[in-house]
Amino acid sequence: MINIQEFTKGLEAEFEDVEPGTLNPDTNFRSIKGWSSMHALIIIAYIDANYNALLNGADLKSAQSIQDLYKITIEKLK
């Protein structure tokens, strides 16, 4: 079972400009400094590579927080 803390920590590690420990499950990921569509691609790649779940544009659009991304990932794995 995926752990949301690990999920968040792993995602944070993908964003090189983000200080470790700044992201938490409630963080609106679009509030990351300098957010751009490149970050969205990095999120999709991270979840695919680590959890074998493939998110699309609509999934990203519907999510606000890291917790939302986590829930979508869990749903995809069912």
Next chain:
Amino acid sequence: MAYLSTSNTNIIAISSCVPGHIEKTADYNHISVEERELFSKTTGIIERRVADKDVACSDLCYVAAKHLLDKYNCKEEIDLVIFVSQSPDYILPATSILLQNRLGLKKDCIAFDISLGCSGYVYGLSVITNLMQSGQLKKGLLLVGDKSSTSTTYTDKSTYPLFGDAGTATLIEHSQTKNEMHFNLQSDGSGKNSIIIEHGSCRTPFDKTLEDLVEIEPGISRAKKHLILNGMDVFNFALREAATNINTLYEKSNKTKENTDYFVLHQANKLINESVRKKLKIDIEKVPYSIDVFGNTSSASIPLTMCYKMEEALRTKKLSLLLSGFGVGYSWGSVILETENVYTNLLEYDRA
């Protein structure tokens, strides 16, 4: 599954031509410096070649093809020319026919166009080798490329810094040796809206507002005539389908990844290609890149990468290759083939 194989053809030579004008991602001041850096890091694109307004894709392919025809002195022997592009000279006639005349090829020459983008080189190879395998056609030219800068605009950060212009020519001959090529070709038109130029043809014809720039979202302003790219859905498609297509091809053809010398992937963007490479569990040394200096060059990206990164290996060795293209349509496909002593070269377009 559309698995097929062809035989009795050889790739003799590949030539590529790119514009001389270089645009660097670091100079793209439509977005912030930080966003440029992240863009380069994620896509791998440091710079691209962009053609002048009055230069067409066919001009780049012409230069590439002319070089091969002169080198091999085989103008009179070309029985077939296929132009694969989504930036033809005109809606009609087909650009391949114009190139038949411009290159001075005989009239006893089959010429037609194929409208495909990122998958175009693999599809083009499947068509030309099918037509040539019987031996009735001895030599053929596969001309592949795009001038994507025609359909993008500086004010659209989702497309403008991504695409580069390039044209290529591949000279193919009928061969007495078996030399099989194995293809796995696929299509899914439900992805049409992910990469589309919606206006300007039969479905949504020209109108007076075709040129009007409209802001879609911050950083993205474009007109109806321009390319629309949904990067996230294209990314999802590539991760879902590319590696699966390749693995299926290996199963069907009884070939192995271990015996493949190079995997030449369409240069979509670095994050996509690295994800595909990791799914395939192949070493980075076996996956050449050209996206850093040419950007995403659509259908030209596979032959251009071969010319740019594999000149010596192709010229001096017998190689087993996997080529894979995936994108607009969606359309995607892969081919496993063998080459031996293939000549390649890379030219800069010189209008003189």
